Amino acid sequence: MHTMCPRLIKIVLCTLMTGLLMHVGISRSLHVGSGHPYVSVKEGIAAADQGDTVIIHAGTYKEGNIIVDKTITLMGMDWPVLDGQLKYEVLSVKANNVVVTGLVIQNSGHASLDDPGGIKVYDSRGVHIIGNRLKDNFFGIYLQYSKHCIIKDNIVKASGTEEQQIGNGIHCWKSDSLQIVGNTISGHRDGIYFEFVTGSVIWRNIAFDNIRYGLHFMFSNDDAYITNLFRNNGAGVAVMFTKNVKMFNNTFEDNWGDAAHGLLLKEISDSYIFNNRFIRNTSGIYMEGTNRIIVEKNIFKANGWGMKIQASCMDNVIRQNNFMQNTFDISTNGSLVLNTFDSNYWDKYEGYDLNKDNVGDVPYRPLSLFSVIVEQNPPAMLLYRSFIVTLLDRSEKIIPTLTPDNFIDQVPLMHVIPL
Amino acid sequence: MFNKIQRFIVADILKNRIVLAYTLLLGVLAWSVFSLEDDSHKGVLTLLNIVLLTTPLVSIIFTTIYLYNSSEFIELLLSQPIRRARIWTGLFFGLFFSLALAFIVGAGVPILLFVTGAKAIILLVMGILITAVFVALGFLCAIISRDKARGIGIAILLWLFFSLLFDGLVLFLLFQLSDYPIEKAMVGVSALNPIDLARIFIILQLDVSAMLGYTGAIFKDFFGTGLGAAIGFGLLCLWVLVPYLVSLRMFVRKDL
Amino acid sequence: MIEIQHLSKRFGKFQVLRDVSLSCAPGQCIALIGPNGCGKTTLIKSILGMVLPTSGSIEFKGKDIAKDYHYRHQIGYMPQKGRYPDNMTIGQVIEMIKDIRGSKEALDEQLIDEFGLHDILEKRMRTLSGGTTQKVSASLAFLFNPDVLILDEPTAGLDPLAAEILKDKIVSEHQKGKLVFITSHLLSELDDLVTHVVMMQEGEIRFHMPTDALKASTNTSSLAKAITHVLKQDHVQ
Numbered sequence: 052m053h054t055m056c057p058r059l060i061k062i063v064l065c066t067l068m069t070g071l072l073m074h075v076g077i078s079r080s081l082h083v084g085s086g087h088p089y090v091s092v093k094e095g096i097a098a099a100d101q102g103d104t105v106i107i108h109a110g111t112y113k114e115g116n117i118i119v120d121k122t123i124t125l126m127g128m129d130w131p132v133l134d135g136q137l138k139y140e141v142l143s144v145k146a147n148n149v150v151v152t153g154l155v156i157q158n159s160g161h162a163s164l165d166d167p168g169g170i171k172v173y174d175s176r177g178v179h180i181i182g183n184r185l186k187d188n189f190f191g192i193y194l195q196y197s198k199h200c201i202i203k204d205n206i207v208k209a210s211g212t213e214e215q216q217i218g219n220g221i222h223c224w225k226s227d228s229l230q231i232v233g234n235t236i237s238g239h240r241d242g243i244y245f246e247f248v249t250g251s252v253i254w255r256n257i258a259f260d261n262i263r264y265g266l267h268f269m270f271s272n273d274d275a276y277i278t279n280l281f282r283n284n285g286a287g288v289a290v291m292f293t294k295n296v297k298m299f300n301n302t303f304e305d306n307w308g309d310a311a312h313g314l315l316l317k318e319i320s321d322s323y324i325f326n327n328r329f330i331r332n333t334s335g336i337y338m339e340g341t342n343r344i345i346v347e348k349n350i351f352k353a354n355g356w357g358m359k360i361q362a363s364c365m366d367n368v369i370r371q372n373n374f375m376q377n378t379f380d381i382s383t384n385g386s387l388v389l390n391t392f393d394s395n396y397w398d399k400y401e402g403y404d405l406n407k408d409n410v411g412d413v414p415y416r417p418l419s420l421f422s423v424i425v426e427q428n429p430p431a432m433l434l435y436r437s438f439i440v441t442l443l444d445r446s447e448k449i450i451p452t453l454t455p456d457n458f459i460d461q462v463p464l465m466h467v468i469p470l
Numbered sequence: 471m472f473n474k475i476q477r478f479i480v481a482d483i484l485k486n487r488i489v490l491a492y493t494l495l496l497g498v499l500a501w502s503v504f505s506l507e508d509d510s511h512k513g514v515l516t517l518l519n520i521v522l523l524t525t526p527l528v529s530i531i532f533t534t535i536y537l538y539n540s541s542e543f544i545e546l547l548l549s550q551p552i553r554r555a556r557i558w559t560g561l562f563f564g565l566f567f568s569l570a571l572a573f574i575v576g577a578g579v580p581i582l583l584f585v586t587g588a589k590a591i592i593l594l595v596m597g598i599l600i601t602a603v604f605v606a607l608g609f610l611c612a613i614i615s616r617d618k619a620r621g622i623g624i625a626i627l628l629w630l631f632f633s634l635l636f637d638g639l640v641l642f643l644l645f646q647l648s649d650y651p652i653e654k655a656m657v658g659v660s661a662l663n664p665i666d667l668a669r670i671f672i673i674l675q676l677d678v679s680a681m682l683g684y685t686g687a688i689f690k691d692f693f694g695t696g697l698g699a700a701i702g703f704g705l706l707c708l709w710v711l712v713p714y715l716v717s718l719r720m721f722v723r724k725d726l
Numbered sequence: 727m728i729e730i731q732h733l734s735k736r737f738g739k740f741q742v743l744r745d746v747s748l749s750c751a752p753g754q755c756i757a758l759i760g761p762n763g764c765g766k767t768t769l770i771k772s773i774l775g776m777v778l779p780t781s782g783s784i785e786f787k788g789k790d791i792a793k794d795y796h797y798r799h800q801i802g803y804m805p806q807k808g809r810y811p812d813n814m815t816i817g818q819v820i821e822m823i824k825d826i827r828g829s830k831e832a833l834d835e836q837l838i839d840e841f842g843l844h845d846i847l848e849k850r851m852r853t854l855s856g857g858t859t860q861k862v863s864a865s866l867a868f869l870f871n872p873d874v875l876i877l878d879e880p881t882a883g884l885d886p887l888a889a890e891i892l893k894d895k896i897v898s899e900h901q902k903g904k905l906v907f908i909t910s911h912l913l914s915e916l917d918d919l920v921t922h923v924v925m926m927q928e929g930e931i932r933f934h935m936p937t938d939a940l941k942a943s944t945n946t947s948s949l950a951k952a953i954t955h956v957l958k959q960d961h962v963q
Binding site for chain 2: 735737771774775777778795796797798799801803805807808809810811812813814821822823826827863866876
């Protein structure tokens with residue numbers, strides 16, 4: 052390998068030189084910008100052949116809708132700005148294996164009928180959108196009918212205030228095998244939006260201050276999202292009408308508001324929620340019509356509700372989680388309990404451990420009477436921490452009458468699980 | 471001149487066994503709560519319950535009994551060249567200072583040691599205000615009835631009402647009127663109970679996540695703002711002033 | 727010195743004082759006597775401003791007492807049953823009353839000396855016997871050299887020696903020209919003290935006359951006998 056390297060560089064240099072000299076279509080670089088061979092991006096793309104690199108130099112380019120319809124690399128030098136003047140879709144990718152990198156793309160059109168985006172990928176494979184800055188576009192990056200695309204290290208930022216006036220940061224529709232990695236998305240309607248997207252991974256992204264959801268999943272099976280940070284989004288993260296999703300190592304925090312949740316699960320099944328942190332959300336996880344989910348080794352801390360499990364959920368397993376400083380650890384609106392609680396740490400647990408095996412000797416009932424009352428009558432929250440509520444909760448703990456019998460952790464842990 | 475009466479009364483009450491026991495009780499509870507709980511956040515919430523329960527009880531009962539036991543002493547004071555209002559004010563401040571001091575020594579010191587920031591101050595201020603409110607209510611109890619047993623009965627009833635029955639009533643109303651938009655009215659209702667006022671104040675500071683949903687939003691909008699906090703504080707002060715001034719008016723006109 | 731005019735007091739349904747008028751001059755030592763519930767205590771409390779009259783007025787040295795509490799600087803009061811804050815010491819109680827009075831004149835500590843209170847100034851009021859508490863009350867009443875002394879059952883509860891000390895003190899103060907009010911059940915005790923007798927019955931003043939005149943009119947030699955005589959006459963009528 053060591054001896055190969057210089058030879059390889061030589062080959063590359065030779066190829067470049069011959070390419071430039073002979074104008075044959077192996078791989079050329081076309082320079083766009085004032086004082087360069089091509090003045091406009093469109094000219095550069097028009098002149099490029101398959102496999103060429105169009106290098107766009109610093110400057111602001113207001114060229115309406117730029118269409119990339121051949122496999123080329125579109126590369127910005129010193130952050131050139133492509134401006135859609137609030138009228139056009141800025142960049143439309145309609146070919147496979149296109150690379151878009153180093154661009155500032157801003158001010159796409161805001162007509163909501165055809166969903167104009169900063170960068171929109173149509174029916175393509177292997178498109179890489181890497182290290183771009185997208186500012187104040189209606190949709191940031193929009194993929195439809197696309198496969199094996201990589202969206203990486205982009206900064207997608209808008210300053211929307213109303214849901215109707217802004218699109219999603221990274222919007223993926225009817226696509227497969229995508230990698231959404233290391234992007235930072237803020238100020239959009241949904242940070243990342245998945246609808247009919249399968250076999251994809253969302254990794255190391257940060258979504259904050261988005262108007263609706265940090266991440267929004269609809270009808271997207273067999274996906275995973277890992278090590279993302281979702282902070283202070285209008286309504287948290289929603290995963291709906293989906294099955295077989297893996298949610299690992301994510302942080303859901305500060306998702307506040309009347310209808311806000313750290314993670315909203317609706318009509319989802321056979322999924323795995325592991326090692327996430329739910330901190331200071333109105334409710335850490337809100338579950339509705341959720342089946343066969345495993346919630347394991349997560350931290351629920353300082354939420355209004357740790358988990359809200361609606362009566363329509365069944366066969367879920369909640370085990371080895373830490374519940375700390377939540378106003379209510381669990382609440383439910385029904386009396387039928389078909390979910391299992393097992394070996395969690397509850398900081399409200401007041402039992403004892405005589406044989407010192409770190410398992411409490413008496414079961415823990417995570418559902419307080421007051422949480423049932425508040426579920427039925429939200430303004431009753433007014434009485435939180437009043438003497439009468441304490442009294443009601445105490446008596447209910449001793450003689451359960453109103454809370455479901457089998458809502459119980461038989462083996463609560465005595466100490467915090469190190470996570 | 472009332473400063474002098476008050477000074478002697480403070481000196482007297484601070485040696486009182488019940489007040490010493492109260493200080494000790496608060497101290498033991500607070501220290502054990504903070505040293506047993508590994509996180510101080512939970513400790514504060516536990517302490518909040520204790521403070522909102524014992525402080526009103528001890529303040530109102532002790533004040534009432536002390537005033538009844540002092541009736542002959544008050545007569546002696548009345549035979550001295552001193553205005554009636556000054557005697558009453560002296561008694562009030564004497565009782566308030568000593569009970570507030572008991573609270574500060576018992577609960578305040580551990581709070582300041584274990585809790586940081588605005589929480590500690592708010593908890594302390596509310597504890598002191600609640601002490602003042604229930605001392606004032608104790609003055610009212612003692613002046614309303616000549617009979618000691620009846621006066622103490624009224625004091626216990628008042629405490630029971632404010633710490634338990636009132637909230638029970640609120641809960642009942644909430645369920646009865648659950649079809650109507652009563653959230654805003656609830657802000658007003660809470661002002662009718664000093665313990666509720668203090669509790670909501672502290673909770674807004676400590677456990678913001680507790681005040682959720684629409685009702686929570688309304689409360690936060692109201693008490694969370696500077697003006698709302700000022701109004702809440704003012705209401706609590708009214709809860710001190712009104713009972714005390716009524717009792718003062720009755721005392722000035724009373725035959726002893 | 728004290729002018730009471732048409733004083734009436736009603737507690738709810740009970741008419742305790744009915745149109746009482748009384749005039750007292752310096753140098754008199756007045757025994758206020760009468761059966762239980764006749765209004766003695768209410769009359770005293772009215773003079774002290776503890777009870778507010780329903781109608782009528784009381785003037786002290788020509789000033790209506792309802793308007794100004796300062797006249798109480800010139801009154802020393804010894805209650806029938808003194809009770810003081812439990813945890814105050816004798817010293818503190820005396821100190822506090824001194825503070826309230828703020829009197830700049832020389833204090834009369836004769837009783838404190840003679841009762842031996844100096845040795846027990848550190849004792850708490852809660853620990854004192856009834857008699858000792860009365861000694862404190864008496865000492866306080868005389869401490870500020872007041873022009874008027876109002877003593878409610880002064881010797882009740884005192885041991886004979888202390889009672890004698892107190893009586894001597896009353897006599898000596900009276901001789902200085904002070905006005906002294908005494909209520910007592912023990913008529914024999916009053917015999918050598920009082921110059922005037924006020925007898926009350928059912929809220930009214932039955933009579934108010936010098937002791938000598940009373941004795942002469944009933945042809946008796948002692949106050950006790952004179953009073954008994956009057957009461958018997960009433961009974962016959």
